[in-house]
Amino acid sequence: MDTASQPVQLGPSTPSLVHFSGNSKDFFGIWIVNLLLSIVTLGIYSAWATVRTKQYFFSNTHIDKHRFEYLATPIQIFKGRIIASILLVIYLFFTHYFPLVGAVLAVMITFLAPWLINQSFRFNMRMTRFRNVRFNFKGSYGGACKVFLLMPILCVFTMYLLLPWTLKKMDEYLLTNIKFGDKQFSAKLSTSKYLSALLITLLSSFAVIPLFIAGLFVAGSNVEDSPKVLMTLIPAYIACMYLLKAIYQAIIRNHVFNSAEIKDIAQFHSNLSVTRFAIVEVTNILAIGLTLGLAYPWAKIRKTKVLAEATAVTLMPAAKDIIDTMDSTESSLGDEASNLFDVDVSLT
Amino acid sequence: MRVCGQLYPFSSSASYEVDALLDNGQIHISYDLNRAVRCSLDSLSLATPIPGVATQATFPSGERFVPHSADFVWPAHTKRKSIAKLERHYVMIFSALLLTPLLICALLFKVVPSTAVWLVDYVPESMVDTMGQQSMYLIEENFLSPSELPPETQNQIHLIWDEALAAVALSKERYQLDIYASEHFGANAFALPHGQIVITDDLIEALQDNPNAIRAVFLHEIGHVEGKHSIRLAAQAFAGTIAISFIFGDMEGILELIIGSGNLIMGAQFSQKMEWEADEFALQRLARLGHSSADFADALKRLKTLSETRKSTSEKDATWLEYLSTHPSLDERIKHAQTYQVN
Numbered sequence: 001m002d003t004a005s006q007p008v009q010l011g012p013s014t015p016s017l018v019h020f021s022g023n024s025k026d027f028f029g030i031w032i033v034n035l036l037l038s039i040v041t042l043g044i045y046s047a048w049a050t051v052r053t054k055q056y057f058f059s060n061t062h063i064d065k066h067r068f069e070y071l072a073t074p075i076q077i078f079k080g081r082i083i084a085s086i087l088l089v090i091y092l093f094f095t096h097y098f099p100l101v102g103a104v105l106a107v108m109i110t111f112l113a114p115w116l117i118n119q120s121f122r123f124n125m126r127m128t129r130f131r132n133v134r135f136n137f138k139g140s141y142g143g144a145c146k147v148f149l150l151m152p153i154l155c156v157f158t159m160y161l162l163l164p165w166t167l168k169k170m171d172e173y174l175l176t177n178i179k180f181g182d183k184q185f186s187a188k189l190s191t192s193k194y195l196s197a198l199l200i201t202l203l204s205s206f207a208v209i210p211l212f213i214a215g216l217f218v219a220g221s222n223v224e225d226s227p228k229v230l231m232t233l234i235p236a237y238i239a240c241m242y243l244l245k246a247i248y249q250a251i252i253r254n255h256v257f258n259s260a261e262i263k264d265i266a267q268f269h270s271n272l273s274v275t276r277f278a279i280v281e282v283t284n285i286l287a288i289g290l291t292l293g294l295a296y297p298w299a300k301i302r303k304t305k306v307l308a309e310a311t312a313v314t315l316m317p318a319a320k321d322i323i324d325t326m327d328s329t330e331s332s333l334g335d336e337a338s339n340l341f342d343v344d345v346s347l348t
Numbered sequence: 349m350r351v352c353g354q355l356y357p358f359s360s361s362a363s364y365e366v367d368a369l370l371d372n373g374q375i376h377i378s379y380d381l382n383r384a385v386r387c388s389l390d391s392l393s394l395a396t397p398i399p400g401v402a403t404q405a406t407f408p409s410g411e412r413f414v415p416h417s418a419d420f421v422w423p424a425h426t427k428r429k430s431i432a433k434l435e436r437h438y439v440m441i442f443s444a445l446l447l448t449p450l451l452i453c454a455l456l457f458k459v460v461p462s463t464a465v466w467l468v469d470y471v472p473e474s475m476v477d478t479m480g481q482q483s484m485y486l487i488e489e490n491f492l493s494p495s496e497l498p499p500e501t502q503n504q505i506h507l508i509w510d511e512a513l514a515a516v517a518l519s520k521e522r523y524q525l526d527i528y529a530s531e532h533f534g535a536n537a538f539a540l541p542h543g544q545i546v547i548t549d550d551l552i553e554a555l556q557d558n559p560n561a562i563r564a565v566f567l568h569e570i571g572h573v574e575g576k577h578s579i580r581l582a583a584q585a586f587a588g589t590i591a592i593s594f595i596f597g598d599m600e601g602i603l604e605l606i607i608g609s610g611n612l613i614m615g616a617q618f619s620q621k622m623e624w625e626a627d628e629f630a631l632q633r634l635a636r637l638g639h640s641s642a643d644f645a646d647a648l649k650r651l652k653t654l655s656e657t658r659k660s661t662s663e664k665d666a667t668w669l670e671y672l673s674t675h676p677s678l679d680e681r682i683k684h685a686q687t688y689q690v691n
Contacts (some may be wrong), residue, residue: 021418026400029435036444037431038453043595052398052431059401065354066363067414071406085594090588096582097471097479099486131363132356132412168377181361322361 015269016315020308022060028297030056057304059129063313065250071134080123114144125178133181133322137172147173164194168271171256181322187260197251201244208243235289239282248282250274257272257311265319272310274338280306351415355379358410368413370423375405377413385411387525392420397432460591464584468576475517475581480542484577487546491532497549502527505552511593512566515637523570539569541578554650560639561647564630568644571629577622627681631688645685 017046034049051074058070067248091109122137151166168189178185250272257270284299349370354362364379378384383406392405402418403425434440456663491547495502509525523543530536535550545566555561572578631641 022400026436029437029441032441032444033435035432036448036451038595039448039455046595048431052396055396056398056401059398065416081594085590088593092586094537096586097475098482099479100482130359132359133361133364137667225523227559294445320360320362 004291015267015312016064016310018308018313019062020060020305021058021062022301022304024298024301027056028299031297043077047081050074050076050077061304061308063130063317066131069129072123072126076123087143109336110149111145114148115141117148118144121174129264130180131319136179137177138179138184139177143173143177164198165191167198167252168194171252175256175260180265183262183265183322185260185262187254187256189259191262193255194252197248197255200251204247205240205244208240214241235286238289239286242281242285243278246278250277264316265322266316267314269312269314270310273308277306279311299300349577351420353415355385356412356414357383361690365411368415369506375413377411381543385409389423392422392424394424397421397425397430399432399436401679448666455591455595458528459532460588461584462585464580467587468580471576471579471583476576477542479579479582480540480544484540484544488528492528492546493531494529494547495527496529497527497552501552504559505547505562508562512563512570516567516633518570523573525566532622537565537569539572539578541576543573543575545569547575555647558643558650561644562648564634564644564647567630567633568626572638573624574624575622575625575627577619577626581619581622623681624684627684631685635688639687641685644688645682648682 030052034045034052038044038046040048051070051072053074054070058068061068091102091105092103116141118137118141121139122295125135125137128135147166147169152168155162155166168191172187172189175185175187175189251274254270254272261267280303284295284303287295288299297317351368351370353366353368354363355366357379364381366377369376370389373389374386375389376384376386387407387409393410394407395404397403400418402415402420403422404412404414405422406412497651505527506525510520513520513523523545526544526546527549528546529549533548533550535554537545537547537550537551539545547562547565551565552562555565627644630644634641634643
């Protein structure tokens, strides 16, 4: 009576498309109800809202019929928020009331930042599971300090000549420290790709900015009429920024995905069209602005769909033998006590 | 009942396409040719349902079963109330749509400002002093230079100041006047929370022939200190930022921008209110001292001519910008001062 089931066959090296099955209608309900509950509970519910939203997006993202899972509990998120809020209160308190102490604190926060980045990234990786195997992140404070603190400072002193290299190193640091179960990600990123992405973005800005200034004059806004200028200038400016950001992100995303792999396990592919992504991002932001935020669920679903459609993963046969290191090497007690800071210390 | 889905054995990346058999309060799944798992439906641990997401069940032995269909509802979930049901309920969605903007406004324009006012009463005196001294240090370093006015003019101004202080019965220990030259501030005067008041050379020059107007400006600035305005402003920005980042923690860029600008408008309105309060203070004291409220109107008028000559663009169309500006429109304030009557 039972259909004796077979292990899912993994075709040798055929890329499988990433599929996103979320829809705006479901997400709109989740979003607006969670927003209301967050406000009514003065923010306490927002931890639950975050988890529900992430679970919605993760669970609706599939590769080969397997979905991603988001494992964090609202309480973990809530603890992280409390810690982050206390830090924020302390910081704001000093900057508003004791500006001198505030300046000292700002320096301290700069040195805390690499740790926070690691912490947040590690948490989010550990809370992501695919096919019963969790991701992990092995970045160290020293490593993060180098790419997020030292290199940017070096960048400033070399008149940003090192910017492409710095951006590459940041992505490389984050990517190559990710583990899927016991298998490490690797990536061969090229500085020249980053340079060309930056140059293309810069060139587009030369094309876009005069266009937008000309547009303003054609629209007949006279300079005397400052409210009207502001009303057109600010949205146009934001749209421009989103356009340029989308161009850069699309190029880099393709490069990063296409150069990343987990040796003998998986290869990643991305063929995101720069024009398509730029159009989606700009129209999304305009729609959100025009509807005072109500189009946000639609925009987010739309963007996620476009990104998923452009992504594919080739899973090799060995993928089914990966062991989740976290479940086997860490006792549940160790997990409980892991450390006070196994939380995403961030407000976002 | 048969439910098809994916079975994940404990702690491995292998997975099996299976049919789960639900019967008599039991669930039974066979997989991998000869393995099987079975337990009562009650002992399954079920994930929290979310609209559009298939609800996963975990067996006590660690295997996980994910149904293919997002619409499948586990028997244990059919009757229970859940957030997922609210998230699908049209009445709920519609009321959330109405209530959310209302509550955001109430939060920004009512709750946050009154929290700020409440907070101010708990700020200790010593903190006010430190706050004022540190701000003054930063302002002095960056924007002020020693006054270039001749000593006699400076003495004259100090005389007016002493008179004004004595007249409103405030101690010279609490209040202190300093004269500075400043490119950045132009013709201006401002008050720091610990009672230090700064007036610029440009403003003194503009009002030199009218000591009464200078007195009115002093009283206005003292009004800011007496009303603890800078502390309220800081408390306001403080409470606003905390509330926004905590409640709307996980929103993306643009929403923060929309809500953040709401916070900004509220802040600007709040400081407009303070200007009115300080005006009120000055007008009241002037009246009590037997001076005409026209002094204050005079001072404001001079400021107006100054700002008009400095900015070539007219502001006559900028009615809505007024909402954003820190100072209420000068015209309105002048009118208010001219028609001021002690009630």
